[in-house]
Ligand SMILES: Nc1ncnc2c1ncn2[C@@H]1O[C@H](COP(=O)(O)OP(=O)(O)O)[C@@H](O)[C@H]1O
């Protein structure tokens with residue numbers, strides 16, 4: 423088991439792990455141009471702010487620790503501290519795994535804005551709930567299923583992805599409630615559900631390679647020092663389970 427670190431130590435580790443890509447550096451260093459509550463047709467469960475950052479050509483989305491609804495977090499088995507940490511951790515994992523996961527998940531950094539530390543996610547275009555990436559065997563949807571199974575995504579409903587028809591690209595947003603522990607609540611996991619229902623749960627050779635790399639990493643790609651305990655242990659255990667069974671896990675099987 424990895425040691426349980428206090429939040430302050432995990433934030434220091436996260437800040438040390440982020441940066442180094444052009445998008446992350448731009449989000450970390452650009453001056454704040456505007457900051458306003460994000461009104462949306464798909465209201466979420468946490469307070470998300472739209473943030474304009476000088477040097478970043480799209481709006482970004484900021485989720486502060488203080489905006490987390492503690493009762494909802496509790497329902498997911500999470501503390502009010504976890505959503506911004508989980509958001510950044512999902513990106514760090516996608517970044518380390520590389521293609522195709524680093525294209526599915528928008529870049530995300532921890533940054534203080536408006537006097538409030540939180541996760542800052544690069545804005546992406548597209549429609550929520552579009553059926554295109556939900557088609558059986560569609561490659562980006564298959565990759566999303568592997569990723570969501572690995573991160574124990576608890577809330578992948580139709581409003582938590584975007585499909586951009588102009589470039590035929592799927593983006594996954596909202597990783598606040600992920601890195602679940604066994605028996606934690608699962609609200610939705612559409613990509614896992616469809617991949618399993620389509621009889622396509624078996625891992626590809628590339629997926630086995632990605633999972634084996636994570637298992638071989640002594641600190642779970644650095645996430646052992648960032649995620650709230652025991653979430654990094656659970657992450658590594660899911661990867662081992664998937665390798666042992668040769669397939670992604672069931673929906674809600676954390
Ligand atoms: N990276 C992003 N790109 C585009 N829109 C985003 C992004 N992150 C958040 N949003 C917008 O903000 C809303 C709320 O963010 P989300 O991460 O889903 O938080 P929650 O559902 O926990 O409140 C989303 O439904 C979406 O409209």
Ligand SMILES: [Mg+2]
Pocket residue numbers: 465466467581582596
């Ligand atoms: Mg959401």
